[in-house]
Amino acid sequence: MNAGENEPNADSTTREITEYRFARDNAETKFLDWRILPEDIAVLPELTLGGVQMDLTQALVRDAEAGWRGQPPGALRDKLDAFLNETNPGVLHTRFEDLLFAWTGAQALPEGTYTNQLDARHAQVLEQAYGRSFQNPNAEQATAWQLTYEQLSDGLYASLLAQTHRASFYQAIAWNHSDVTGKAFGNQEMVGSINIERPCAANDSLWRKAS
Secondary structure (H helix, E strand, O other), rough: OOOOOOEEOOOOOOOOOOOOOOOOOOOOOOOOOOOOOOOHHHHHOOOOOOOOOOOOHHHHHHHHHHHHHHOOOOOHHHHHHHHHHHOOOHHHHHHHHHHHHHHOHHHHHOOOOOEEEEEEHHHHHHHHOOOOOOOOOOOOHHHHHHHHHHHHHHHHHHHHHOOOHHHHHHHHHHEOOOOOOEEEEEEOOOHHHHOOOOOOOOHHHHHHHOO
């Protein structure tokens, strides 16, 4: 219904509606513009953030065609490749966060920029994930929102590691259903037999397919 239209009341009289808004939940949007993934992108790891953020592989399609978020074509893929090619475990999280910031547009904000007491780049990631503003928090909000960012970021990081550098570890976990808790229980007994220092075979295979 448009502004200014008349709506009948129960007694058949009419009244004028000056404004009408549909409820909208930006934290759970439905993406419509799906594009076919080229073979070299289809084999790459996937990240899904939700909210108003496009899935990583869909962003990579656009990155290859015309660039992503104002960056030159291939810039986002370069961030992912840097993560995949990193052999120093101590640098992996930095590579991941570089990718996360490029994917969500947070890299446009200079390092050290804050919105009150919250890292502005972290605020940008949260805004993409939840579809609402995370600007200008008070001290209590900044602490809570930083924790939310860390939990969100850790989940994405674990997901990316599970598909790449640590795929062999995740695949070695034997999952069993627990009747007591009603949840799946991961038996990690076999994980200890894997040498953490050796390159992940799944990651090597991924590189061969994507190159």
